[in-house]
Amino acid sequence: MSHSRPIPLVAVTADVRDADGYRWHAAAETYVKAVTIGLGGLPVVVPSLGDALDIEALLERVDGVLLTGSRSNVHPPIYGAEADAASEPYDHARDATTLPLIRAALRHGVPLLAICRGFQELNVALGGTLISEVQELPGRHDHRAPVSDVQAERFAIRQDVVITTGGCLGRIVEAEAFQVNSLHRQAVGRLAEGLTVEAVAPDGTIEAVSVTGARGFAVGVQWHPEYWVATDAPSGRLFRAFGEAMRERIAARGGLATAAE
Numbered sequence: 001m002s003h004s005r006p007i008p009l010v011a012v013t014a015d016v017r018d019a020d021g022y023r024w025h026a027a028a029e030t031y032v033k034a035v036t037i038g039l040g041g042l043p044v045v046v047p048s049l050g051d052a053l054d055i056e057a058l059l060e061r062v063d064g065v066l067l068t069g070s071r072s073n074v075h076p077p078i079y080g081a082e083a084d085a086a087s088e089p090y091d092h093a094r095d096a097t098t099l100p101l102i103r104a105a106l107r108h109g110v111p112l113l114a115i116c117r118g119f120q121e122l123n124v125a126l127g128g129t130l131i132s133e134v135q136e137l138p139g140r141h142d143h144r145a146p147v148s149d150v151q152a153e154r155f156a157i158r159q160d161v162v163i164t165t166g167g168c169l170g171r172i173v174e175a176e177a178f179q180v181n182s183l184h185r186q187a188v189g190r191l192a193e194g195l196t197v198e199a200v201a202p203d204g205t206i207e208a209v210s211v212t213g214a215r216g217f218a219v220g221v222q223w224h225p226e227y228w229v230a231t232d233a234p235s236g237r238l239f240r241a242f243g244e245a246m247r248e249r250i251a252a253r254g255g256l257a258t259a260a261e
């Protein structure tokens with residue numbers, strides 16, 4: 001059976017958690033649901049196996065990569081900073097997987113959407129740095145999640161972002177400024193050379209980037225478009241653009257290989 005509108009297969013990155021005597025590789029439901037609801041894709045959670053994961057084989061089979069958010073932080077020595085208790089928790093297995101995955105996806109032109117930690121991984125993967133506890137820095141606002149036991153309150157849309165004029169994100173979301181949610185303690189420090197700023201917060205925090213001259217869709221956002229993808233216009237447009245980029249690549253590669261063909 002061929003699809004008139006192909007269903008992109010989307011690699012979704014996983015956190016590593018230890019519980020009940022097992023090591024789990026997991027992605028939050030909001031991300032995998034956003035792939036289905038937001039772009040009509042088929043999510044596949046990719047274990048953070050580091051060198052044991054055949055990234056080239058993965059990228060041959062998937063149509064895009066979604067880098068998820070996480071409460072864990074990229075290990076600071078990776079970008080030349082000191083590791084201290086304040087920047088914990090870490091997820092070394094995830095770092096060892098996502099950073100090479102980002103570089104390989106960009107090399108092959110595989111569409112990539114990076115969210116929050118994923119956005120920070122994109123900057124680090126291309127040689128940039130991060131700053132920790134951004135809320136403690138002079139002139140910066142508090143970008144952490146509101147204190148609440150209710151997820152909808154933690155992911156509330158409440159922070160202004162201003163879109164870079166003439167950038168790709170502005171064309172995607174069809175807006176010059178809008179509000180987003182904000183659930184992060186770290187932020188971009190030194191922007192990687194290969195990235196273009198697509199949005200900033202009022203305090204100057206970089207909130208979105210694109211990969212300069214990328215072969216395909218390659219966008220990262222510090223906020224969480226997955227959470228309100230069904231109801232928030234900029235979130236929905238971003239996921240639909242990600243989906244269309246994957247469908248264009250599928251078509252350019254001769255369509256989906258399906259069992260019936």
Ligand SMILES: N[C@@H](CCC(=O)NCCCC(=O)O)C(=O)O
Binds near residue numbers: 116185
């Ligand atoms: N840990 C990093 C990245 C932030 C991030 O991905 N947040 C998502 C977690 C959502 C939650 O708190 O439930 C940072 O803090 O900057």
